[in-house]
Amino acid sequence: MDLSYTPEEEAFRAEVRAFAIEKIPEAIRDKVRRGRHLEKADFVTAHKAFAERGWSVPGWPEELGGCDWTAVQKHIFDEELALASVPGRIPFGTNMAAPVIIEFGSEAQKERFLPPIRSGDEWWCQGFSEPGAGSDLASLTTRAVLDGDHYIINGQKTWTTLAQYADWIFCLVRTDTEVKQQEGISFILIDMKTPGITVRPIILLDGRHEVNEVFFEDVRVPVENRVGEENKGWTYAKHLLSHERTGIARVGHSKHQLGVLKQIATSEQSEGRSLIDDPYFRAKIAELEMDLMALEMTNLRVIAAADGPTPLEQAGMLKIRGTEIQQRLTELIMEAVGPAGQPYQPEALGDRWNEPTIGPDYAVPAAPTYFNWRKSSIYGGSNEIQKTIIAKVMLG
Amino acid sequence: MDLSLSDEQRLLVETVERFVADRYSGTDHSDLTKDAPFRREDWVSLAELGLMGLLRDEDMGGFGGGPIELALVAESLGRGPVPLPYWSSVVLAGALVDGQGMGAAMLEGELLVAPALLEPGARYDLGSVSTTVEEQRISGAKTVVPLAEEADCFVVSALEAGELGLYLVGRNAEGVSVRSYQTQDGVRTGEVVLEKALIESRIASGEEALHRIETGADLARIALASEAVGCMAALSGLTEEYLSTRKQFGRPLAGFQVLQHRMVEMRMAVEETRSIVLVAAREAAGSGRTEQARAVSAAKTKAGRNGRHVAEEAVQMHGGMGMTMEYPAGRYMRRLMMIETTLGDADYHAGRFSRLMAVPAA
Numbered sequence: 001m002d003l004s005y006t007p008e009e010e011a012f013r014a015e016v017r018a019f020a021i022e023k024i025p026e027a028i029r030d031k032v033r034r035g036r037h038l039e040k041a042d043f044v045t046a047h048k049a050f051a052e053r054g055w056s057v058p059g060w061p062e063e064l065g066g067c068d069w070t071a072v073q074k075h076i077f078d079e080e081l082a083l084a085s086v087p088g089r090i091p092f093g094t095n096m097a098a099p100v101i102i103e104f105g106s107e108a109q110k111e112r113f114l115p116p117i118r119s120g121d122e123w124w125c126q127g128f129s130e131p132g133a134g135s136d137l138a139s140l141t142t143r144a145v146l147d148g149d150h151y152i153i154n155g156q157k158t159w160t161t162l163a164q165y166a167d168w169i170f171c172l173v174r175t176d177t178e179v180k181q182q183e184g185i186s187f188i189l190i191d192m193k194t195p196g197i198t199v200r201p202i203i204l205l206d207g208r209h210e211v212n213e214v215f216f217e218d219v220r221v222p223v224e225n226r227v228g229e230e231n232k233g234w235t236y237a238k239h240l241l242s243h244e245r246t247g248i249a250r251v252g253h254s255k256h257q258l259g260v261l262k263q264i265a266t267s268e269q270s271e272g273r274s275l276i277d278d279p280y281f282r283a284k285i286a287e288l289e290m291d292l293m294a295l296e297m298t299n300l301r302v303i304a305a306a307d308g309p310t311p312l313e314q315a316g317m318l319k320i321r322g323t324e325i326q327q328r329l330t331e332l333i334m335e336a337v338g339p340a341g342q343p344y345q346p347e348a349l350g351d352r353w354n355e356p357t358i359g360p361d362y363a364v365p366a367a368p369t370y371f372n373w374r375k376s377s378i379y380g381g382s383n384e385i386q387k388t389i390i391a392k393v394m395l396g
Numbered sequence: 397m398d399l400s401l402s403d404e405q406r407l408l409v410e411t412v413e414r415f416v417a418d419r420y421s422g423t424d425h426s427d428l429t430k431d432a433p434f435r436r437e438d439w440v441s442l443a444e445l446g447l448m449g450l451l452r453d454e455d456m457g458g459f460g461g462g463p464i465e466l467a468l469v470a471e472s473l474g475r476g477p478v479p480l481p482y483w484s485s486v487v488l489a490g491a492l493v494d495g496q497g498m499g500a501a502m503l504e505g506e507l508l509v510a511p512a513l514l515e516p517g518a519r520y521d522l523g524s525v526s527t528t529v530e531e532q533r534i535s536g537a538k539t540v541v542p543l544a545e546e547a548d549c550f551v552v553s554a555l556e557a558g559e560l561g562l563y564l565v566g567r568n569a570e571g572v573s574v575r576s577y578q579t580q581d582g583v584r585t586g587e588v589v590l591e592k593a594l595i596e597s598r599i600a601s602g603e604e605a606l607h608r609i610e611t612g613a614d615l616a617r618i619a620l621a622s623e624a625v626g627c628m629a630a631l632s633g634l635t636e637e638y639l640s641t642r643k644q645f646g647r648p649l650a651g652f653q654v655l656q657h658r659m660v661e662m663r664m665a666v667e668e669t670r671s672i673v674l675v676a677a678r679e680a681a682g683s684g685r686t687e688q689a690r691a692v693s694a695a696k697t698k699a700g701r702n703g704r705h706v707a708e709e710a711v712q713m714h715g716g717m718g719m720t721m722e723y724p725a726g727r728y729m730r731r732l733m734m735i736e737t738t739l740g741d742a743d744y745h746a747g748r749f750s751r752l753m754a755v756p757a758a
Contacts, residue, residue: 002397002464004681072397266755293694294672294694294698296675301399301671317660384657387656390663391653394636396640
């Protein structure tokens with residue numbers, strides 16, 4: 001065990017940092033730094049810069065455009081991008097649809113779908129959750145019935161993140177109602193332009209349109225859009241859950257936000273001194289920083305130990321601690337801005353706002369971010385579900 | 397960066413584990429009122445395994461290890477638990493007497509050195525010293541000194557003409573008296589009173605003395621925090637096993653979700669602490685003093701908070717069994733509580749971390 005970075009790793013770090021600063025437009029990074037909303041174009045611009053460099057799909061096999069990086073390099077990559085305020089990469093195509101297509105898809109599917117995911121020309125969204133199937137995902141009821149060489153799909157998906165931008169959706173659908181729940185599910189790729197699909201926004205606590213309901217009414221999908229075998233979709237979905245989990249802890253993002261928090265606490269004045277010099281508040285930041293230091297090392301230990309997919313229970317631990325820390329950061333930023341967090345000014349977070357903000361600029365995203373990040377302990381398998389999964393592995 | 401153990405590190409861990417299993421498995425800790433004698437042969441065995449010189453350079457007859465090796469050894473000792481104050485009479489003592497020509501005898505286990513730094517009423521402040529040296533004679537009192545009775549000599553911090561220094565004092569020198577006892581976890585310890593005792597030598601003074609105390613204490617804290625990880629891992633394992641076998645209401649306790657989730661929290665606390673100890677070990681091996689101190693304090697804070705959490709949860713989930721002296725969970729709990737109150741508790745170190753934390757310029 002040698003826990004210091006090698007000169008090669010330090011050189012890689014410098015390379016990633018230089019890339020981030022030179023190739024991702026400052027206007028986009030400034031939005032991230034200031035907690036502003038990103039538009040679809042911002043994500044696409046960033047993705048295309050990665051694609052040009054050959055870094056848009058590092059987790060893929062090398063022959064398909066992936067990078068032959070060590071676990072430590074992947075960690076450095078994530079960390080440096082986050083620290084340089086590069087937008088988080090949208091995972092639905094690159095890290096979710098693609099690994100399943102690569103592992104279980106046909107050659108034709110690989111040729112059709114992988115290049116535009118890699119280049120950023122097609123946007124994907126995820127059709128897993130349903131109104132009646134949240135943590136108990138296997139109880140999903142969206143139905144796909146075979147009709148010649150098409151499936152006819154009826155049902156509803158929900159909490160579909162950024163479906164309003166998506167060209168494609170990958171869905172878990174029920175293809176057999178007679179068997180055990182998990183054995184009647186198929187994994188299917190659906191063009192969002194297909195007639196019968198309706199996308200309706202859901203506005204979240206922060207007042208923002210981030211997720212959607214997606215309705216399917218007699219939607220005809222060619223059979224060749226099914227990935228792998230019929231009724232094996234649950235297995236493929238589980239594969240997806242263990243793939244590319246190096247980023248699940250979001251250590252880099254949290255480090256970035258810790259910097260934001262410290263900056264705010266330094267600017268804010270409380271009883272004649274900087275808030276950061278108030279020992280009680282400072283101790284809260286200190287405890288959080290210690291948590292984050294430990295999480296970073298746990299993340300390194302997990303990704304370095306896993307030869308291939310991350311074991312589920314370890315991914316679960318990273319998800320739980322990672323989201324606890326992310327939420328704690330939003331809580332402390334909210335506490336740090338204090339009453340300046342009260343004005344509701346969602347338009348000030350958007351692109352087309354040129355007026356002065358009410359209160360300091362850094363206070364504007366504090367409350368919306370706090371409200372928004374409550375999602376993190378719910379999505380991706382709630383933290384309670386994660387604990388149940390870990391316990392099953394530990395205790396049998 | 398390489399997170400896997402080297403062959404040498406793996407061998408080191410196996411060696412310590414074997415030692416712990418041979419000497420300490422099945423040790424009867426059930427009666428702390430029984431005088432648990434310090435077995436000098438155990439100390440010599442540690443020496444024979446090369447553990448006295450773990451941190452000493454190879455050309456000095458040592459193992460040539462660093463803080464990471466120290467963490468590995470200490471975690472294995474914690475799994476015993478082993479009632480030998482390795483952190484004190486090897487790690488701290490080694491740092492304090494470095495270069496004094498005592499190396500060979502210490503490596504053999506022939507010379508047992510007990511650091512005597514802390515004074516009654518000083519809580520965790522090693523800089524609070526009122527022991528004084530005048531004309532080669534030292535007077536003062538030192539508290540909770542591990543192996544005070546058994547040691548051959550003490551390294552004592554004292555003021556001479558107002559300047560801090562480190563002094564070597566023989567255990568049997570005239571004017572040295574020891575009131576011996578064992579701590580809550582069965583480690584032989586004592587209160588040391590010095591009344592115009594003749595010093596053998598002055599090891600260091602001023603900045604150098606302070607530096608030795610600070611860096612030595614930080615290394616010892618890594619050992620303590622890692623020992624806590626060993627205790628916590630053992631407790632987590634015991635509890636998992638117990639929940640899987642103990643049946644109530646017709647099914648194993650492991651089937652109850654309320655306990656499953658608490659068990660998972662326990663395991664996460666163990667892994668989190670192991671991680672932060674590795675961070676501290678990494679920083680201790682190569683960073684500046686501030687970074688070292690900060691990371692060490694993070695590790696000691698986590699060891700304290702998580703150690704207590706794990707111990708209390710283990711006892712709770714064992715039910716009545718966990719309350720008995722006989723069941724092994726208790727000995728880890730006792731050891732963890734002693735670690736927590738040695739060289740700074742969680743609040744002390746959270747405070748130190750907070751003061752040393754990097755913050756932007758105003």
